[in-house]
Amino acid sequence: xxxxxxxxxxxxxxxxxxxxxxxxxxxxxxxxxxxxxxxxxxxxxxxxxxxxxxxxxxxxxxxxxxxxxxxxxxxxxxxxxxxxxxxxxxxxxxxxxxxxxxxxxxxxxxxxxxxxxxxxxxxxxxxxxxxxxxxxxxxxxxxxxxxxxxxxxxxxxxxxxxxxxxxxxxxxxxxxxxxxxxxxxxxxxxxxxxxxxxxxxxxxxxxxxxxxxxxxxxxxxxxxxxxxxxxxxxxxxxxxxxxxxxxxxxxxxxxxxxxxxxxxxxxxxxxxxxxxxxxxxxxxxxxxxxxxxxxxxxxxxxxxxxxxxxxxxxxxxxxxxxxxxxxxxxxxxxxxxxxxxxxxxxxxxxxxxxxxxxxxxxxxxxxxxxxxxxxxxxxxxxxxxxxxxxxxxxxxxxxxxxxx
Amino acid sequence: xxxxxxxxxxxxxxxxxxxxxxxxxxxxxxxxxxxxxxxxxxxxxxxxxxxxxxxxxxxxxxxxxxxxxxxxxxxxxxxxxxxxxxxxxxxxxxxxxxxxxxxxxxxxxxxxxxxxxxxxxxxxxxxxxxxxxxxxxxxxxxxxxxxxxxxxxxxxxxxxxxxxxxxxxxxxxxxxxxxxxxxxxxxxxxxxxxxxxxxxxxxxxxxxxxxxxxxxxxxxxxxxxxxxxxxxxxxxxxxxxxxxxxxxxxxxxxxxx
Numbered sequence: 001x002x003x004x005x006x007x008x009x010x011x012x013x014x015x016x017x018x019x020x021x022x023x024x025x026x027x028x029x030x031x032x033x034x035x036x037x038x039x040x041x042x043x044x045x046x047x048x049x050x051x052x053x054x055x056x057x058x059x060x061x062x063x064x065x066x067x068x069x070x071x072x073x074x075x076x077x078x079x080x081x082x083x084x085x086x087x088x089x090x091x092x093x094x095x096x097x098x099x100x101x102x103x104x105x106x107x108x109x110x111x112x113x114x115x116x117x118x119x120x121x122x123x124x125x126x127x128x129x130x131x132x133x134x135x136x137x138x139x140x141x142x143x144x145x146x147x148x149x150x151x152x153x154x155x156x157x158x159x160x161x162x163x164x165x166x167x168x169x170x171x172x173x174x175x176x177x178x179x180x181x182x183x184x185x186x187x188x189x190x191x192x193x194x195x196x197x198x199x200x201x202x203x204x205x206x207x208x209x210x211x212x213x214x215x216x217x218x219x220x221x222x223x224x225x226x227x228x229x230x231x232x233x234x235x236x237x238x239x240x241x242x243x244x245x246x247x248x249x250x251x252x253x254x255x256x257x258x259x260x261x262x263x264x265x266x267x268x269x270x271x272x273x274x275x276x277x278x279x280x281x282x283x284x285x286x287x288x289x290x291x292x293x294x295x296x297x298x299x300x301x302x303x304x305x306x307x308x309x310x311x312x313x314x315x316x317x318x319x320x321x322x323x324x325x326x327x328x329x330x331x332x333x334x335x336x337x338x339x340x341x342x343x344x345x346x347x348x349x350x351x352x353x354x355x356x357x358x359x360x361x362x363x364x365x366x367x368x369x370x371x372x373x374x375x376x377x378x379x380x381x382x383x384x385x386x387x388x389x390x391x392x393x394x395x396x397x398x399x400x401x402x403x404x
Numbered sequence: 405x406x407x408x409x410x411x412x413x414x415x416x417x418x419x420x421x422x423x424x425x426x427x428x429x430x431x432x433x434x435x436x437x438x439x440x441x442x443x444x445x446x447x448x449x450x451x452x453x454x455x456x457x458x459x460x461x462x463x464x465x466x467x468x469x470x471x472x473x474x475x476x477x478x479x480x481x482x483x484x485x486x487x488x489x490x491x492x493x494x495x496x497x498x499x500x501x502x503x504x505x506x507x508x509x510x511x512x513x514x515x516x517x518x519x520x521x522x523x524x525x526x527x528x529x530x531x532x533x534x535x536x537x538x539x540x541x542x543x544x545x546x547x548x549x550x551x552x553x554x555x556x557x558x559x560x561x562x563x564x565x566x567x568x569x570x571x572x573x574x575x576x577x578x579x580x581x582x583x584x585x586x587x588x589x590x591x592x593x594x595x596x597x598x599x600x601x602x603x604x605x606x607x608x609x610x611x612x613x614x615x616x617x618x619x620x621x622x623x624x625x626x627x628x629x630x631x632x633x634x635x636x637x638x639x640x641x642x643x644x645x646x647x648x649x650x651x652x653x654x655x656x657x658x659x660x661x
Contacts, residue, residue, distance in 0.1 A: 005518050016506045314502045317463065318564065319491020319519040321484045398463050401502065 027293025028340030036348025042279030044362035100128030113176025124212025140187025301388035313400025326393035333385025341377025416469035447623035495565025592640035
């Protein structure tokens with residue numbers, strides 16, 4: 001019997017029992033639907049987390065001064081500040097795989113202006129910081145290289161600072177005072193929210209790093225350099241390149257590096273590890289419902305084999321081989337579970353969309369999920385259809401014909 | 405005729421193991437059936453006629469003895485080979501019709517062609533329609549068994565048995581579920597087919613049904629005890645005509661009165 005004929009015969013006998021077929025498929029429909037929704041929620045959560053990690057700075061590399069080891073006493077990282085503006089410029093000149101590099105000089109101070117005063121963290125940075133942290137302004141514009149060279153007294157306000165000092169107005173063009181130095185507000189940064197550690201990233205004032213060291217900090221050493229590689233693929237080689245450049249700058253040959261170069265993959269890995277576990281858990285729960293659906297199919301197919309014993313006898317009497325009967329019943333269960341899988345797929349995608357809509361959850365249905373769901377339902381059909389099909393194929397035609 | 409016999413069995417035996425007892429259902433059956441014969445196998449229940457029919461119908465295998473069907477040796481074949489032989493050389497008609505329910509007449513008749521591994525027929529649909537026309541059901545191709553009378557259902561079953569042009573048509577009590585007039589109609593169809601050259605072996609326990617055949621074989625205790633040609637063979641078509649004219653006279657009388 002040709003496969004096309006077999007599929008036609010299988011579809012016919014499913015159509016002859018529409019209600020029963022639908023009830024049988026319900027298990028698979030719910031199973032596949034649940035898998036799609038669960039995985040969509042899991043994937044959505046993962047990409048949300050990935051986005052927020054990317055917001056920390058895409059492909060960000062952080063360079064900190066290494067630990068000083070003085071007379072056998074390790075002072076911990078940052079204890080020996082041997083990163084300078086010259087290091088930054090050398091990296092900027094010699095590196096080939098960076099999109100930007102910027103020092104970060106910290107200061108603190110009471111900002112006075114607008115409607116009151118506010119104690120803000122102050123970071124002195126290079127304009128590349130915008131690219132590195134992927135942090136545009138929502139009003140005004142970033143300061144320029146020219147501003148850095150001329151130590152201009154300009155500031156960008158984080159959203160929190162802007163809201164505290166200038167509620168309900170645009171602070172661009174206003175002036176404020178930090179430690180008796182007057183600054184022009186030239187922009188407001190886009191809101192970034194809190195870090196994973198609960199720190200408000202918007203509670204910040206950015207200014208040219210030259211201005212910070214000249215006016216506020218009076219310190220030529222740099223506690224941190226941040227950089228950004230051209231792509232995810234160059235993240236590792238870019239770090240190696242930075243190490244080579246800094247070793248040369250610091251004249252390090254065989255002694256230990258006095259600086260540390262790191263990226264954020266460990267944070268990303270930890271975060272995506274968590275969501276992966278969650279996705280797995282959700283998928284496991286959903287798989288159980290698929291399993292139950294499969295057992296439902298097996299149950300109905302077994303009933304169907306008993307009920308159609310006479311039909312099997314007739315088919316055998318007119319020349320069907322055991323293999324033909326086996327294939328027919330197997331195809332019936334595969335068609336049923338595939339059909340159920342498709343319906344479940346539609347329901348799952350719809351459900352995921354609805355969930356995203358009403359609950360505000362990020363959901364994501366990937367092509368892979370769809371393929372897996374379809375493949376899984378076909379596998380369920382084969383696995384749970386085989387036993388009943390073999391039972392049908394093993395019937396003796398004489399007994400089957402006599403069966404009432 | 406120099407043609408080979410349709411059925412040739414020698415020393416056919418069948419032993420069933422029932423617990424520790426051995427039941428000898430057939431004890432050495434020798435039977436020859438030539439092409440074009442129409443033969444009735446008779447016997448009471450337990451005589452072994454069903455076992456014989458199952459073996460001749462390639463549904464069962466003999467314990468010993470040889471069996472040739474249309475020149476092919478059957479004893480010793482495995483299940484799949486038997487299935488192919490049933491499809492190629494045999495047509496079955498059963499007492500209970502055994503049509504697939506909720507399946508149209510033409511789909512039922514087409515069924516054997518779907519299992520034809522040699523693809524002898526190009527257009528199975530047309531072949532099935534032709535077989536239904538042959539049994540006088542050309543106008544009911546799409547009727548389901550539930551929409552057909554018993555006689556019509558048995559005609560569909562006969563069409564299904566004929567559709568592969570089998571060497572032998574095996575019928576097991578085909579009139580057992582039918583009233584007497586419909587039985588005569590079905591026998592008329594069998595006789596007509598036989599006149600067209602179809603070899604028929606029919607199992608029955610009704611002597612008057614057996615008398616429509618050319619030859620009667622009686623089985624008892626697993627052996628053929630009688631094998632003789634029918635002397636005053638009944639013609640079903642003639643009886644139908646008589647029945648019809650009697651009914652017409654009856655109607656005419658009533659009309660006069």
